[in-house]
Amino acid sequence: MNNSITFGQRIPMTSSVATEPTTHKQVTPETQAQEQSWALAAQKGDSAAFLNIVDAFQKPVYNLCYRMLGDPNEAEDATQETFLRAYTKLDTYQPGHKFSSWLLSVASHYCIDLLRKRRYQMVSWDDLPPWRWLPDSGPQPEQVALKHESDGDLHGLLDTLPSDYRAAVILRYWHEMSYDEIAETMNTTVSAIKSRLFRARQMMAESAQEKEIEMDATI
Amino acid sequence: MKNDKFTEKISLWLDNQLNPNEVTELETHLNDCVACRQTYEAMQHVHGLLRSAATRMVAPNPGFTQRFEARLAHPQPATRLWQLWLTIGVLFLGTFFIFGLWLIGGGITLVGFSSYVLDARLLNQWLYALIDSMADLRLVLDLGTLLLKTSYLMMGQPLFWGGVIATVSLIGFWVWMMRALSRRSPSSIHMLI
Numbered sequence: 001m002n003n004s005i006t007f008g009q010r011i012p013m014t015s016s017v018a019t020e021p022t023t024h025k026q027v028t029p030e031t032q033a034q035e036q037s038w039a040l041a042a043q044k045g046d047s048a049a050f051l052n053i054v055d056a057f058q059k060p061v062y063n064l065c066y067r068m069l070g071d072p073n074e075a076e077d078a079t080q081e082t083f084l085r086a087y088t089k090l091d092t093y094q095p096g097h098k099f100s101s102w103l104l105s106v107a108s109h110y111c112i113d114l115l116r117k118r119r120y121q122m123v124s125w126d127d128l129p130p131w132r133w134l135p136d137s138g139p140q141p142e143q144v145a146l147k148h149e150s151d152g153d154l155h156g157l158l159d160t161l162p163s164d165y166r167a168a169v170i171l172r173y174w175h176e177m178s179y180d181e182i183a184e185t186m187n188t189t190v191s192a193i194k195s196r197l198f199r200a201r202q203m204m205a206e207s208a209q210e211k212e213i214e215m216d217a218t219i
Numbered sequence: 220m221k222n223d224k225f226t227e228k229i230s231l232w233l234d235n236q237l238n239p240n241e242v243t244e245l246e247t248h249l250n251d252c253v254a255c256r257q258t259y260e261a262m263q264h265v266h267g268l269l270r271s272a273a274t275r276m277v278a279p280n281p282g283f284t285q286r287f288e289a290r291l292a293h294p295q296p297a298t299r300l301w302q303l304w305l306t307i308g309v310l311f312l313g314t315f316f317i318f319g320l321w322l323i324g325g326g327i328t329l330v331g332f333s334s335y336v337l338d339a340r341l342l343n344q345w346l347y348a349l350i351d352s353m354a355d356l357r358l359v360l361d362l363g364t365l366l367l368k369t370s371y372l373m374m375g376q377p378l379f380w381g382g383v384i385a386t387v388s389l390i391g392f393w394v395w396m397m398r399a400l401s402r403r404s405p406s407s408i409h410m411l412i
Contacts, residue, residue, distance in 0.1 A: 205261035
């Protein structure tokens with residue numbers, strides 16, 4: 001029996017990203033220095049500098065919140081709450097560390113807390129008010145895109161994960177963080193991150209296989 | 220155990236965390252082990268899905284910074300304090316509603332009314348008596364016994380349970396409405412105004 005297989009199809013982490021880069025992934029020393037100067041100015045009470053931070057980081061923070069929570073309205077609220085918390089906790093940021101990691105740490109911890117609370121709620125309060133489903137001023141292109149994406153497999157797969165595993169996956173794939181950076185962001189060890197990513201992939205793979213079996217059974 | 224060791228390495232391999240010797244060892248194992256190969260293929264499929272999705276970042280609706288500025292100008296704690304006071308107010312009104320009904324009824328609507336049961340008029344007399352002679356411990360004990368008996372009887376009163384249900388419903392609805400209002404997207408607040 002020939003069991004040999006070709007491993008050329010493996011998709012490495014670093015190859016295809018460059019063809020479709022996203023804004024936050026192009027972190028240069030200049031932008032990092034800019035972040036630091038904004039953060040230091042904001043720590044001294046310069047609210048305009050903090051608004052520059054909000055402008056620069058709203059997309060990565062919102063992206064993290066949306067991938068964690070799976071709902072655009074909740075993601076908007078969580079993003080605002082993240083920046084509010086960052087604003088009130090600015091004195092805990094230590095200059096010299098990457099500001100984006102610190103900010104994403106605030107966001108991921110907040111989302112993990114939200115998901116843990118949600119787990120114990122029999123009925124979600126936020127799903128009940130009918131006006132939450134009404135559009136603000138017509139569907140935004142971004143929301144149309146999100147709706148389209150949510151129809152795919154991705155959200156179903158992420159939903160199968162515990163909140164801390166989900167955060168590790170999002171930081172790894174969407175924010176292209178190294179194991180060290182994820183560990184720093186999530187206040188844990190590198191070995192814990194390795195374990196979470198392994199378990200997360202294992203759980204998502206099992207879930208994907210179950211879905212395929214279900215789909216085969218219905219055909 | 221051997222398989223666990225290799226499946227963990229598959230995850231590291233997907234993240235380019237293995238050295239060439241470890242990659243060779245893993246590839247050799249995958250050629251021989253059907254179970255690990257299936258795990259590898261399933262993980263690779265998920266890895267591909269995530270890689271594909273991760274090429275696109277999602278962004279908030281335009282005007283996020285302005286909405287955040289507006290929220291910064293009206294901090295959330297003030298709203299929470301306002302909600303707290305309103306909830307306390309509803310709790311107070313609910314309690315007043317239940318006992319008000321009972322007091323207005325003077326206890327005469329109680330089912331199975333007897334001399335052993337405290338009614339509103341008796342309560343009034345006992346309270347005055349209690350104030351007049353605070354030193355009389357027996358009086359306090361008697362009053363306690365009567366209160367216990369009344370509480371027991373109240374459990375069988377339709378009016379009592381009606382009041383409880385009405386109060387709980389009112390409080391529940393109020394808390395729900397406050398939470399819903401406070402958690403809505405700032406961009407859509409104008410819809411309520």
